[in-house]
Amino acid sequence: MGEDWRALNRASWDERAAVHLAPGGYDLSSHRAGRGRMDSIAEAELGDVAGLRVLHLQCHIGDDTVAIAQRGAAEVVGVDFSPPALAAARALAAECGVAARFVESDVLAADAALPGEAASFDRVFASWGTIWWFPDLPGWARIVAHFLKPGGALVFADAHPVALVFDDVGRRAGDGLPGWEVPYFERAGRIWDEPGDYANEGARLQNSRTMSWLHPLTDILEALRAAGLRLERVREHPAVCWQMFRGLVRDEVDPTLWRWPGEAWLPLGLSITAVKG
Numbered sequence: 468m469g470e471d472w473r474a475l476n477r478a479s480w481d482e483r484a485a486v487h488l489a490p491g492g493y494d495l496s497s498h499r500a501g502r503g504r505m506d507s508i509a510e511a512e513l514g515d516v517a518g519l520r521v522l523h524l525q526c527h528i529g530d531d532t533v534a535i536a537q538r539g540a541a542e543v544v545g546v547d548f549s550p551p552a553l554a555a556a557r558a559l560a561a562e563c564g565v566a567a568r569f570v571e572s573d574v575l576a577a578d579a580a581l582p583g584e585a586a587s588f589d590r591v592f593a594s595w596g597t598i599w600w601f602p603d604l605p606g607w608a609r610i611v612a613h614f615l616k617p618g619g620a621l622v623f624a625d626a627h628p629v630a631l632v633f634d635d636v637g638r639r640a641g642d643g644l645p646g647w648e649v650p651y652f653e654r655a656g657r658i659w660d661e662p663g664d665y666a667n668e669g670a671r672l673q674n675s676r677t678m679s680w681l682h683p684l685t686d687i688l689e690a691l692r693a694a695g696l697r698l699e700r701v702r703e704h705p706a707v708c709w710q711m712f713r714g715l716v717r718d719e720v721d722p723t724l725w726r727w728p729g730e731a732w733l734p735l736g737l738s739i740t741a742v743k744g
């Protein structure tokens with residue numbers, strides 16, 4: 468593999484935290500007003516969290532972590548490996564007056580970072596930009612299972628792996644449609660060099676190189692099954708919560724989602740609820 472993918476990705480995420488806090492980054496006004504807006508796919512999948520203990524993996528700057536606390540969760544713990552993201556998350560929680568806890572850890576080592584918390588969460592939540600950042604999907608699924616109480620559930624929402632085959636600059640891109648970029652079954656990690664940011668295209672990142680993996684759908688489902696989780700719901704969505712491709716348009720009814728302008732050529736989002744038996 469050669470590159471130290473963790474160091475590469477962490478440097479990029481450390482820098483993005485500031486980009487996401489700056490104008491043109493994440494809109495946190497609803498959080499500050501008392502009820503942070505979540506995208507409707509993740510929110511529907513998550514359901515009622517009142518009174519539940521929720522572990523939020525790869526919490527980034529804590530926007531969804533705080534939003535979950537604002538929906539009445541009994542306790543929310545956010546985990547991320549980026550110190551600047553966690554500092555922003557702690558500041559947001561303090562500003563919003565919610566009691567979320569944030570822990571610095573690689574997601575694949577979160578069991579060691581949260582000792583004594585095995586089988587203690589009702590929900591493990593991970594959304595939008597999560598499993599693509601590391602190769603060890605079975606290890607991730609074991610971490611999820613480790614933290615869930617029996618009967619507790621993973622709530623997952625992210626890009627559909629089929630959509631990750633495509634890119635705006637991929638082969639035969641045109642007519643507003645993205646082109647072929649990553650073979651679906653490639654499995655090897657890929658290095659990308661993209662100075663722009665998904666929330667702020669105009670940003671120019673110094674740490675523009677990242678490494679990511681396309682995990683096929685069956686790898687995701689099989690990793691969850693092997694970790695002892697039972698699928699309760701799997702959904703494919705013709706929408707995602709960011710402008711994944713230039714040709715997507717904002718949903719006219721639901722401003723938290725982006726869709727194809729005409730034919731829904733490909734699934735864009737994937738959501739899964741999986742229960743620990």
Ligand SMILES: C[S@@+](CC[C@H](N)C(=O)[O-])C[C@H]1O[C@@H](n2cnc3c(N)ncnc32)[C@H](O)[C@@H]1O
Pocket residue numbers: 476477480481525526527528531546547548549552572573574575594595596597600601
């Ligand atoms: C796109 S964000 C997560 C999604 C969140 N819903 C959002 O949109 O803000 C990705 C996060 O994953 C974190 N991350 C990436 N690889 C990680 C790893 N191996 N361990 C822990 N956190 C990781 C990054 O620091 C970043 O905060």
